[in-house]
Structure formats: structure tokens, C-alpha cells
Amino acid sequence: MKLEAVDIGKMASASDIVFEALRHAIINGELADGEPLRQDEIAGIFNTSRIPVREALSRLEQQGLVRTERYKGAFVAGISIDEVSEIFSFRSLVESNVIAAAVPKIRPETLAEARIYYTEFSTTKDPMEWGKLNRKFHYMLYRDSDLTFHLSIINNALDRIDRYLRAQLTMTDGVPKANKEHLGILRACEKGDAELAAKLTREHILGARDNLVEFLENHRIKP
Amino acid sequence: MKLEAVDIGKMASASDIVFEALRHAIINGELADGEPLRQDEIAGIFNTSRIPVREALSRLEQQGLVRTERYKGAFVAGISIDEVSEIFSFRSLVESNVIAAAVPKIRPETLAEARIYYTEFSTTKDPMEWGKLNRKFHYMLYRDSDLTFHLSIINNALDRIDRYLRAQLTMTDGVPKANKEHLGILRACEKGDAELAAKLTREHILGARDNLVEFLENHRIKP
DNA sequence: ATATTGAAAATTGGATCCAATATATTTAAT
DNA sequence: ATTAAATATATTGGATCCAATTTTCAATAT
Incomplete structure (x- = not known):
């Protein structure tokens, strides 16, 4: 998985950084539709715990860019x-x-x-x-x-x-x-x-x- | 603060329950514009830790129902x-x-x-x-x-x-x-x-x- | 009295640990 | 060999703990 921090100007929380990075990766098509977004893996990339990752994922789900299944995790939300x-x-x-x-x-x-x-x-x-x-x-x-x-x-x-x-x-x-x-x-x-x-x-x-x-x-x- | 669990049918995670309860309380006007939404207080009401509360709050912020300030917390988002x-x-x-x-x-x-x-x-x-x-x-x-x-x-x-x-x-x-x-x-x-x-x-x-x-x-x- | 400083309390952001569930692998039975 | 059961591994959901920051409020100086 390819992910890069996105500069969002002002001092931002870890969850903001993860959110923007994932958002950009999804809208740019760097993460394929349906691709699983593992909390551990993402946390590793950004050197954080899974807490900010989960916050970012739940925000992305609200935006319709990610879908999640209980105990199964988050996936890039493809659309028909x-x-x-x-x-x-x-x-x-x-x-x-x-x-x-x-x-x-x-x-x-x-x-x-x-x-x-x-x-x-x-x-x-x-x-x-x-x-x-x-x-x-x-x-x-x-x-x-x-x-x-x-x-x-x-x-x-x-x-x-x-x-x-x-x-x-x-x-x-x-x-x-x-x-x-x-x-x-x-x-x-x-x-x-x-x-x-x-x-x-x-x-x-x-x-x-x-x-x-x-x-x-x-x-x-x-x- | 008045809050009640909302029945959302299927088995839901704690964060879903908190999210729906806060959403209903806000859209029904039971929580006034600008009112602070303290993580501890909400967690106490639902007998959970602050983790699911924070997830719910970040989702609500994405929806525009809540605004948050770093290290200051979440507030009901009034609109002009x-x-x-x-x-x-x-x-x-x-x-x-x-x-x-x-x-x-x-x-x-x-x-x-x-x-x-x-x-x-x-x-x-x-x-x-x-x-x-x-x-x-x-x-x-x-x-x-x-x-x-x-x-x-x-x-x-x-x-x-x-x-x-x-x-x-x-x-x-x-x-x-x-x-x-x-x-x-x-x-x-x-x-x-x-x-x-x-x-x-x-x-x-x-x-x-x-x-x-x-x-x-x-x-x-x-x- | 008012403003200022500084410590204590409250609050959030994040890390680590444990429990619940799902997935993969191994073992056993036919 | 194939399928079913049992076990191990991986992964998520949540609780607890610690650090960073803000807020409160008392003590002090002017």
C-alpha cells in the first residue's frame, strides 16, 4: 500500500493527517476499489497507534469513500x-x-x-x-x-x-x-x-x- | 444533558449507538447550538469508554452537526x-x-x-x-x-x-x-x-x- | 480593586492492552 | 482424498492508562 502524508497547512492531529492521506490515495485511485484498509498497516505507515486510524476511517465512511463491516474492517468503497x-x-x-x-x-x-x-x-x-x-x-x-x-x-x-x-x-x-x-x-x-x-x-x-x-x-x- | 439510545435495528457497535443518539438529540434541538459535548459525560451516559464517543463525534463533525477544536473538544454546530x-x-x-x-x-x-x-x-x-x-x-x-x-x-x-x-x-x-x-x-x-x-x-x-x-x-x- | 502569575483540575489526543469475532490452518473422521 | 471439526492466527472493537493542552482559580503584585 502506497501512502504519503499530505500537507494540510496548520498543525493537525494524527487523525487529520491519516484522513487526508487516505482521502487523497482513494480519490487519486492509488487504492483500488474494494481494497482492504488494515488498521495495523496504516498505523505502521504513519507511526501512530490504531486510534487515529480508526477515527480517520470512520470519517471516510461518513463521506462515502470507505465502507466498513463489523469485525471485518474497512474497504475502499467502489461505486456502481x-x-x-x-x-x-x-x-x-x-x-x-x-x-x-x-x-x-x-x-x-x-x-x-x-x-x-x-x-x-x-x-x-x-x-x-x-x-x-x-x-x-x-x-x-x-x-x-x-x-x-x-x-x-x-x-x-x-x-x-x-x-x-x-x-x-x-x-x-x-x-x-x-x-x-x-x-x-x-x-x-x-x-x-x-x-x-x-x-x-x-x-x-x-x-x-x-x-x-x-x-x-x-x-x-x-x- | 439528555440523551437516549435510539433503536437502529440490527446489532450495532457502541459507536453507532452513540452516533445515532447524539444525532437525534442534535436534530431534535435537545442539545442547544454551541453546547459542549464532553467525551467523559457522554461515555458515562452510555457506559462505554471515550473511544466510541470520539468516533461518533468525528463522524458527526463530518456531517456538519458538530464542530471540534483541538484540545478544546466538540460542540453542537449552530449555523448562521x-x-x-x-x-x-x-x-x-x-x-x-x-x-x-x-x-x-x-x-x-x-x-x-x-x-x-x-x-x-x-x-x-x-x-x-x-x-x-x-x-x-x-x-x-x-x-x-x-x-x-x-x-x-x-x-x-x-x-x-x-x-x-x-x-x-x-x-x-x-x-x-x-x-x-x-x-x-x-x-x-x-x-x-x-x-x-x-x-x-x-x-x-x-x-x-x-x-x-x-x-x-x-x-x-x-x- | 485589578491585573498577572502559577499551580491544580479538567479535558482532549494518543498508546497500550484485553476481549470478541473472523479467517486460516491443522487435525480427525469417513 | 475429501469433508468436518478443532485449533491457531489475524483483525477489529473497546477499556484503561499516559501525555499534551486548556481552563480554572487562588496567590501575588501593582
Whole structure:
């Protein structure tokens, strides 16, 4: 099992460190769906006892990234194609509304930052960076909505599907398509056209859903 | 501190029992916003050690019902009026979409059950039952959508605002209004009119939002 | 009287140990 | 040889103990 501590800025408890490390490993697909997460092993990696590990695991279970069975332990929670599809539908609904709320309030600095992430996303060749940059790009366009609850829910939804999306982007040529769509959304925001930004965001996510579902149906080992 | 074990069916670990008991106490408003949740005290109530208590608290923090400060402990997480308002807006968006997805698939048994909860809600005088029955009524109308992710997010949103809503319903006459609206939604579902059900649900929740925000602005001690 | 310092108490975070359960391995019976 | 029972090992759930930090409150100085 490959695990690395993630820098989370402020002084953090051991359980926070373990939580973030496991979260990143799961959303990045470094831990396969169904893989058991042994308390002893993880505690060994971080030189702690099992107590903070258990706390981290129970938090991850609450987030839907891990499932646990009594006396059997914790496992990376894989999700079905139907669930992946549902989460994308949910995202298209919520994110299109959030961007519509953000556009009238969006600040020039925010747009400038979004453009930086757009460019970085379009130029990087490292699949590991795609998820991060894609998130940062979209987040910038949502940020000025100040809808913190919506944003936290969107983040959780992204956590659950990031790894599948990356697998698809790596094996197909979805990145150029995503890029073109990102540019369209960015321009709509720059023009202040909230309705258009919402429409393009909805289509962007629903298109990604359909591509990903097709990809998973062809490539996934049926359970 | 008043706490009671909640029956959660299957054999559960101590941490599950503590989690559900605290969750219910918080969403029912039996524990006030900001109230400290001392590990020792809770452990004493349930005759366990602090370990399962800490696990429960960290899960509740992930759900947004509790906030913790390092070496200071856990506290019931109150939310601002803006956040309450945001959560209602979120609900109106998501729940109207879920009911629109459910109506074409809704089964007669489901409608019958919904009508039972509608009647119970309209006749009970116990404010403690309102939240439960209101949830059960709406859940019935969403159930056949099979959108499990959406439903789990809706549940979390309800967990966060239930206590404020109950306070308002208790001190104003919001129940008859809610009842009338419930009947309208129910009839739209029975007619199979998904668009109307969605519209009425959206208006039902946005109306509740505006009433609750006004109530909180008048009654809440400003922080 | 008020503010400041410092020790005592309370509280949390984490480590270690024990009990309960599940899994793997060995042994015995046919 | 195959299957069933018994035993050993691994793993989790929980209790108890210790360390780190905060809070409380009394003693002291101004």
C-alpha cells in the first residue's frame, strides 16, 4: 500500500493527517476499489497507534469513500456505474445553479485565476494533475457565489468520482473536449452571461457523464 | 444533558449507538447550538469508554452537526441564518428535481403510504412528531426515484435545519400552511403531473425558507 | 480593586492492552 | 482424498492508562 502524508497547512492531529492521506490515495485511485484498509498497516505507515486510524476511517465512511463491516474492517468503497451516473446528474444540477449565482458577483481576480487554471489544465500532460486543475478551474467560477454548503457537497461528489474520471481521460482523448468546453464556460463568465454559463456547465457535466458511463460499461470488470 | 439510545435495528457497535443518539438529540434541538459535548459525560451516559464517543463525534463533525477544536473538544454546530437560507435553497433545487424524477415511476403503495403520513402530520399536535412525519411524507414522494445519492444528501441537509424549522412551526402557525401545500404536492403526484409536483415542491421549500429566515431574524440572539 | 502569575483540575489526543469475532490452518473422521 | 471439526492466527472493537493542552482559580503584585 502506497501512502504519503499530505500537507494540510496548520498543525493537525494524527487523525487529520491519516484522513487526508487516505482521502487523497482513494480519490487519486492509488487504492483500488474494494481494497482492504488494515488498521495495523496504516498505523505502521504513519507511526501512530490504531486510534487515529480508526477515527480517520470512520470519517471516510461518513463521506462515502470507505465502507466498513463489523469485525471485518474497512474497504475502499467502489461505486456502481448507476451511482457514478447519478452523481454526475447531481453535479450538473447543482453546479449549473451555483455558477449562475456566481457570475453576477464574479470578480476580475477570480476570472484571472480561473484562466490560469484553464491554461494549466490544457497544457499539462500529467493525468495526476488533471483532477486537481479541473477542480480548481471550476471552483474559481463557483467561488464568488459564496454558497459554502453547495460547494462542500460538490466537493464530496467530486471526491467520489474523480478516480473514474481520470481513468477515462487517461485512456480516451477526453481532455481536448473538456478544454474546449472549459473555454466556452470561461468566456460566458467573462461576458457576465449567467444563463449561458449555467447551460454550458450543465452540458459539460452531462456530456462527461455519458462518456464516462460508456467507458465504464466497456472497461469495467462486471461484479 | 439528555440523551437516549435510539433503536437502529440490527446489532450495532457502541459507536453507532452513540452516533445515532447524539444525532437525534442534535436534530431534535435537545442539545442547544454551541453546547459542549464532553467525551467523559457522554461515555458515562452510555457506559462505554471515550473511544466510541470520539468516533461518533468525528463522524458527526463530518456531517456538519458538530464542530471540534483541538484540545478544546466538540460542540453542537449552530449555523448562521445565511447558511440556513442556503440549505433551504439547495433543498428546493434538489428536491424539486428528485420528485420530478420519481413521479413517472411512483407506485400506488407509495402514494398510499404518503397519504398516511400526510394525514398523520395534519392531525398530530406533538411538535416532536412534525419533523419525523414531514420527512417521511416527502421521502415517500421521492423514494421511487431510486436516486440514493440525492436522497442521502437531502437527508443531511434536513438534519442540519430540522431543529430550527421545528422551533418556527411551534411558535408560528406554519403547520396548516405546510399541510395545504403537502396536499397539493400529493395530488400532483397522484395525477402523475411531474412538472406540477416539482413546481409546488420548489415553492413549498422556498416559502418555508422565507418564513424561517424572517422568524430567525426576529427571534434569534445575534452573535 | 485589578491585573498577572502559577499551580491544580479538567479535558482532549494518543498508546497500550484485553476481549470478541473472523479467517486460516491443522487435525480427525469417513 | 475429501469433508468436518478443532485449533491457531489475524483483525477489529473497546477499556484503561499516559501525555499534551486548556481552563480554572487562588496567590501575588501593582
